[in-house]
Amino acid sequence: xxxxxxxxxxxxxxxxxxxxxxxxxxxxxxxxxxxxxxxxxxxxxxxxxxxxxxxxxxxxxxxxxxxxxxxxxxxxxxxxxxxxxxxxxxxxxxxxxxxxxxxxxxxxxxxxxxxxxxxxxxxxxxxxxxxxxxxxxxxxxxxxxxxxxxxxxxxxxxxxxxxxxxxxxxxxxxxxxxxxxxxxxxxxxxxxxxxxxxxxxxxxxxxxxxxxxxxxxxxxxxxxxxxxxxxxxxxxxxxxxxxxxxxxxxxxxxxxxxxxxxxxxxxxxxxxxxxxxxxxxxxxxxxxxxxxxxxxxxxxxxxxxxxxxxxxxxxxxxxxxxxxxxxxxxxxxxxxxxxxxxxxxxxxxxxxxxxxxxxxxxxxxxxxxxxxxxxxxxxxxxxxxxxxxxxxxxxxxxxxxxxxxxxxxxxxxxx
Amino acid sequence: xxxxxxxxxxxxxxxxxxxxxxxxxxxxxxxxxxxxxxxxxxxxxxxxxxxxxxxxxxxxxxxxxxxxxxxxxxxxxxxxxxxxxxxxxxxxxxxxxxxxxxxxxxxxxxxxxxxxxxxxx
Ligand SMILES: [Zn+2]
Numbered sequence: 001x002x003x004x005x006x007x008x009x010x011x012x013x014x015x016x017x018x019x020x021x022x023x024x025x026x027x028x029x030x031x032x033x034x035x036x037x038x039x040x041x042x043x044x045x046x047x048x049x050x051x052x053x054x055x056x057x058x059x060x061x062x063x064x065x066x067x068x069x070x071x072x073x074x075x076x077x078x079x080x081x082x083x084x085x086x087x088x089x090x091x092x093x094x095x096x097x098x099x100x101x102x103x104x105x106x107x108x109x110x111x112x113x114x115x116x117x118x119x120x121x122x123x124x125x126x127x128x129x130x131x132x133x134x135x136x137x138x139x140x141x142x143x144x145x146x147x148x149x150x151x152x153x154x155x156x157x158x159x160x161x162x163x164x165x166x167x168x169x170x171x172x173x174x175x176x177x178x179x180x181x182x183x184x185x186x187x188x189x190x191x192x193x194x195x196x197x198x199x200x201x202x203x204x205x206x207x208x209x210x211x212x213x214x215x216x217x218x219x220x221x222x223x224x225x226x227x228x229x230x231x232x233x234x235x236x237x238x239x240x241x242x243x244x245x246x247x248x249x250x251x252x253x254x255x256x257x258x259x260x261x262x263x264x265x266x267x268x269x270x271x272x273x274x275x276x277x278x279x280x281x282x283x284x285x286x287x288x289x290x291x292x293x294x295x296x297x298x299x300x301x302x303x304x305x306x307x308x309x310x311x312x313x314x315x316x317x318x319x320x321x322x323x324x325x326x327x328x329x330x331x332x333x334x335x336x337x338x339x340x341x342x343x344x345x346x347x348x349x350x351x352x353x354x355x356x357x358x359x360x361x362x363x364x365x366x367x368x369x370x371x372x373x374x375x376x377x378x379x380x381x382x383x384x385x386x387x388x389x390x391x392x393x394x395x396x397x398x399x400x401x402x403x404x405x406x407x408x409x410x411x412x413x414x415x
Numbered sequence: 416x417x418x419x420x421x422x423x424x425x426x427x428x429x430x431x432x433x434x435x436x437x438x439x440x441x442x443x444x445x446x447x448x449x450x451x452x453x454x455x456x457x458x459x460x461x462x463x464x465x466x467x468x469x470x471x472x473x474x475x476x477x478x479x480x481x482x483x484x485x486x487x488x489x490x491x492x493x494x495x496x497x498x499x500x501x502x503x504x505x506x507x508x509x510x511x512x513x514x515x516x517x518x519x520x521x522x523x524x525x526x527x528x529x530x531x532x533x534x535x536x
Contacts, residue, residue: 134479145447149532155492278495283494
């Protein structure tokens with residue numbers, strides 16, 4: 001594999017995100033959420049920034065068509081930001097939509113076509129009930145050969161979990177440590193959907209039902225945590241969320257005008273894999289993650305062990321296990337045990353999802369990749385608040401589309 | 416125009432036949448059929464019928480269903496590696512099937528077509 005490079009260096013100069021939530025945004029449409037995130041991003045730029053300064057908009061939105069009965073959403077958002085006549089591009093790559101939008105924006109600057117670009121994403125999901133959301137998310141799998149035989153989106157990751165348990169001896173109990181850890185982190189993040197530990201949720205729900213739980217595991221083993229797709233239960237799954245995130249990118253030579261503390265993009269990677277999970281030789285690994293990460297590490301001239309903080313795509317607990325293995329943080333098959341040992345906690349050797357991850361922060365599909373960049377931008381500028389990782393210098397973002405047919409990885413460094 | 420279409424695959428399923436293609440250039444087996452070899456790019460393909468017998472590579476039982484499958488809920492779905500070496504997803508008709516279990520193809524006829532399924536072999 002040849003080493004790719006950016007012909008012009010790119011930095012993040014601003015980032016904004018709405019809170020991700022299941023109820024809070026019920027009176028807002030996607031356009032209002034995206035404007036809210038973009039306004040916060042503009043506000044975060046140290047020196048004055050106006051949307052008109054941007055040369056293009058790249059927007060990730062997985063399914064505005066189903067959720068809002070609205071197509072053509074990139075032009076809509078550009079209009080709502082007052083960016084006309086600047087070009088706007090909608091990216092649809094399932095849950096990796098805004099990860100791909102970020103990569104596309106970086107490449108637009110590196111190519112010389114643009115100096116400043118707004119990238120981001122939005123998903124307004126709570127217009128539909130759980131049943132319709134389940135049907136809509138399954139559109140990201142092969143409609144004929146996966147959804148067509150009954151696979152749901154959680155079902156695909158459940159299949160991955162069953163194969164991982166069988167091949168590597170990992171356990172459901174190990175997966176619970178990921179959910180517990182991500183809720184501990186989410187509690188410290190004012191933008192997270194769930195700012196409660198699983199113990200607090202257990203106490204609250206238990207009180208309502210007249211049940212007392214000694215600890216998280218007793219609750220997670222109880223009927224209050226029903227199976228969604230075995231072996232995955234409710235607390236193995238990220239929630240359904242509304243939200244938006246926006247990131248402002250600039251060429252390094254232009255970034256100086258806006259800030260003295262940019263966050264540099266040092267490596268990007270992206271890969272595709274077979275649409276159907278069943279076409280992969282190894283069901284316990286996302287080949288596209290390995291490929292995209294390999295590309296990004298080479299471009300950034302770093303290795304996995306150099307990463308100080310990572311946001312990885314934990315749409316399901318098993319996905320975080322697989323991601324931490326495929327990204328090279330742990331050997332194949334050891335991701336579950338590593339999480340159980342606290343090695344990915346805020347004070348661990350490689351803190352993973354300090355913002356609560358998709359599990360606790362929420363997963364408005366099209367906003368997730370950009371929301372991860374928002375977190376890493378703040379981490380590397382030392383402004384992440386209660387969940388700040390001390391002296392974080394190198395950060396990694398990993399965004400996955402559905403069951404791994406699209407994966408993006410970016411590596412960022414404190415400027 | 417290719418004859419190796421989704422429609423052709425579904426028509427064969429109606430006849431309880433599981434068909435894909437074999438690449439005549441590199442020997443790569445594919446299921447379902449495709450218009451070109453995803454290994455070597457050749458369009459020199461031929462039909463290939465599969466026996467439908469194999470071992471379960473992954474399994475789940477779904478309790479939050481797709482609308483289309485809600486009447487079956489809870490229902491199992493498996494990924495099966497066929498004896499010929501290719502893998503495919505299918506609805507699971509039997510209980511007590513786990514990763515590694517031997518299964519064989521079954522064809523569930525519904526109003527709008529056939530769903531590929533697997534049962535204990
Ligand atoms: Zn071939």
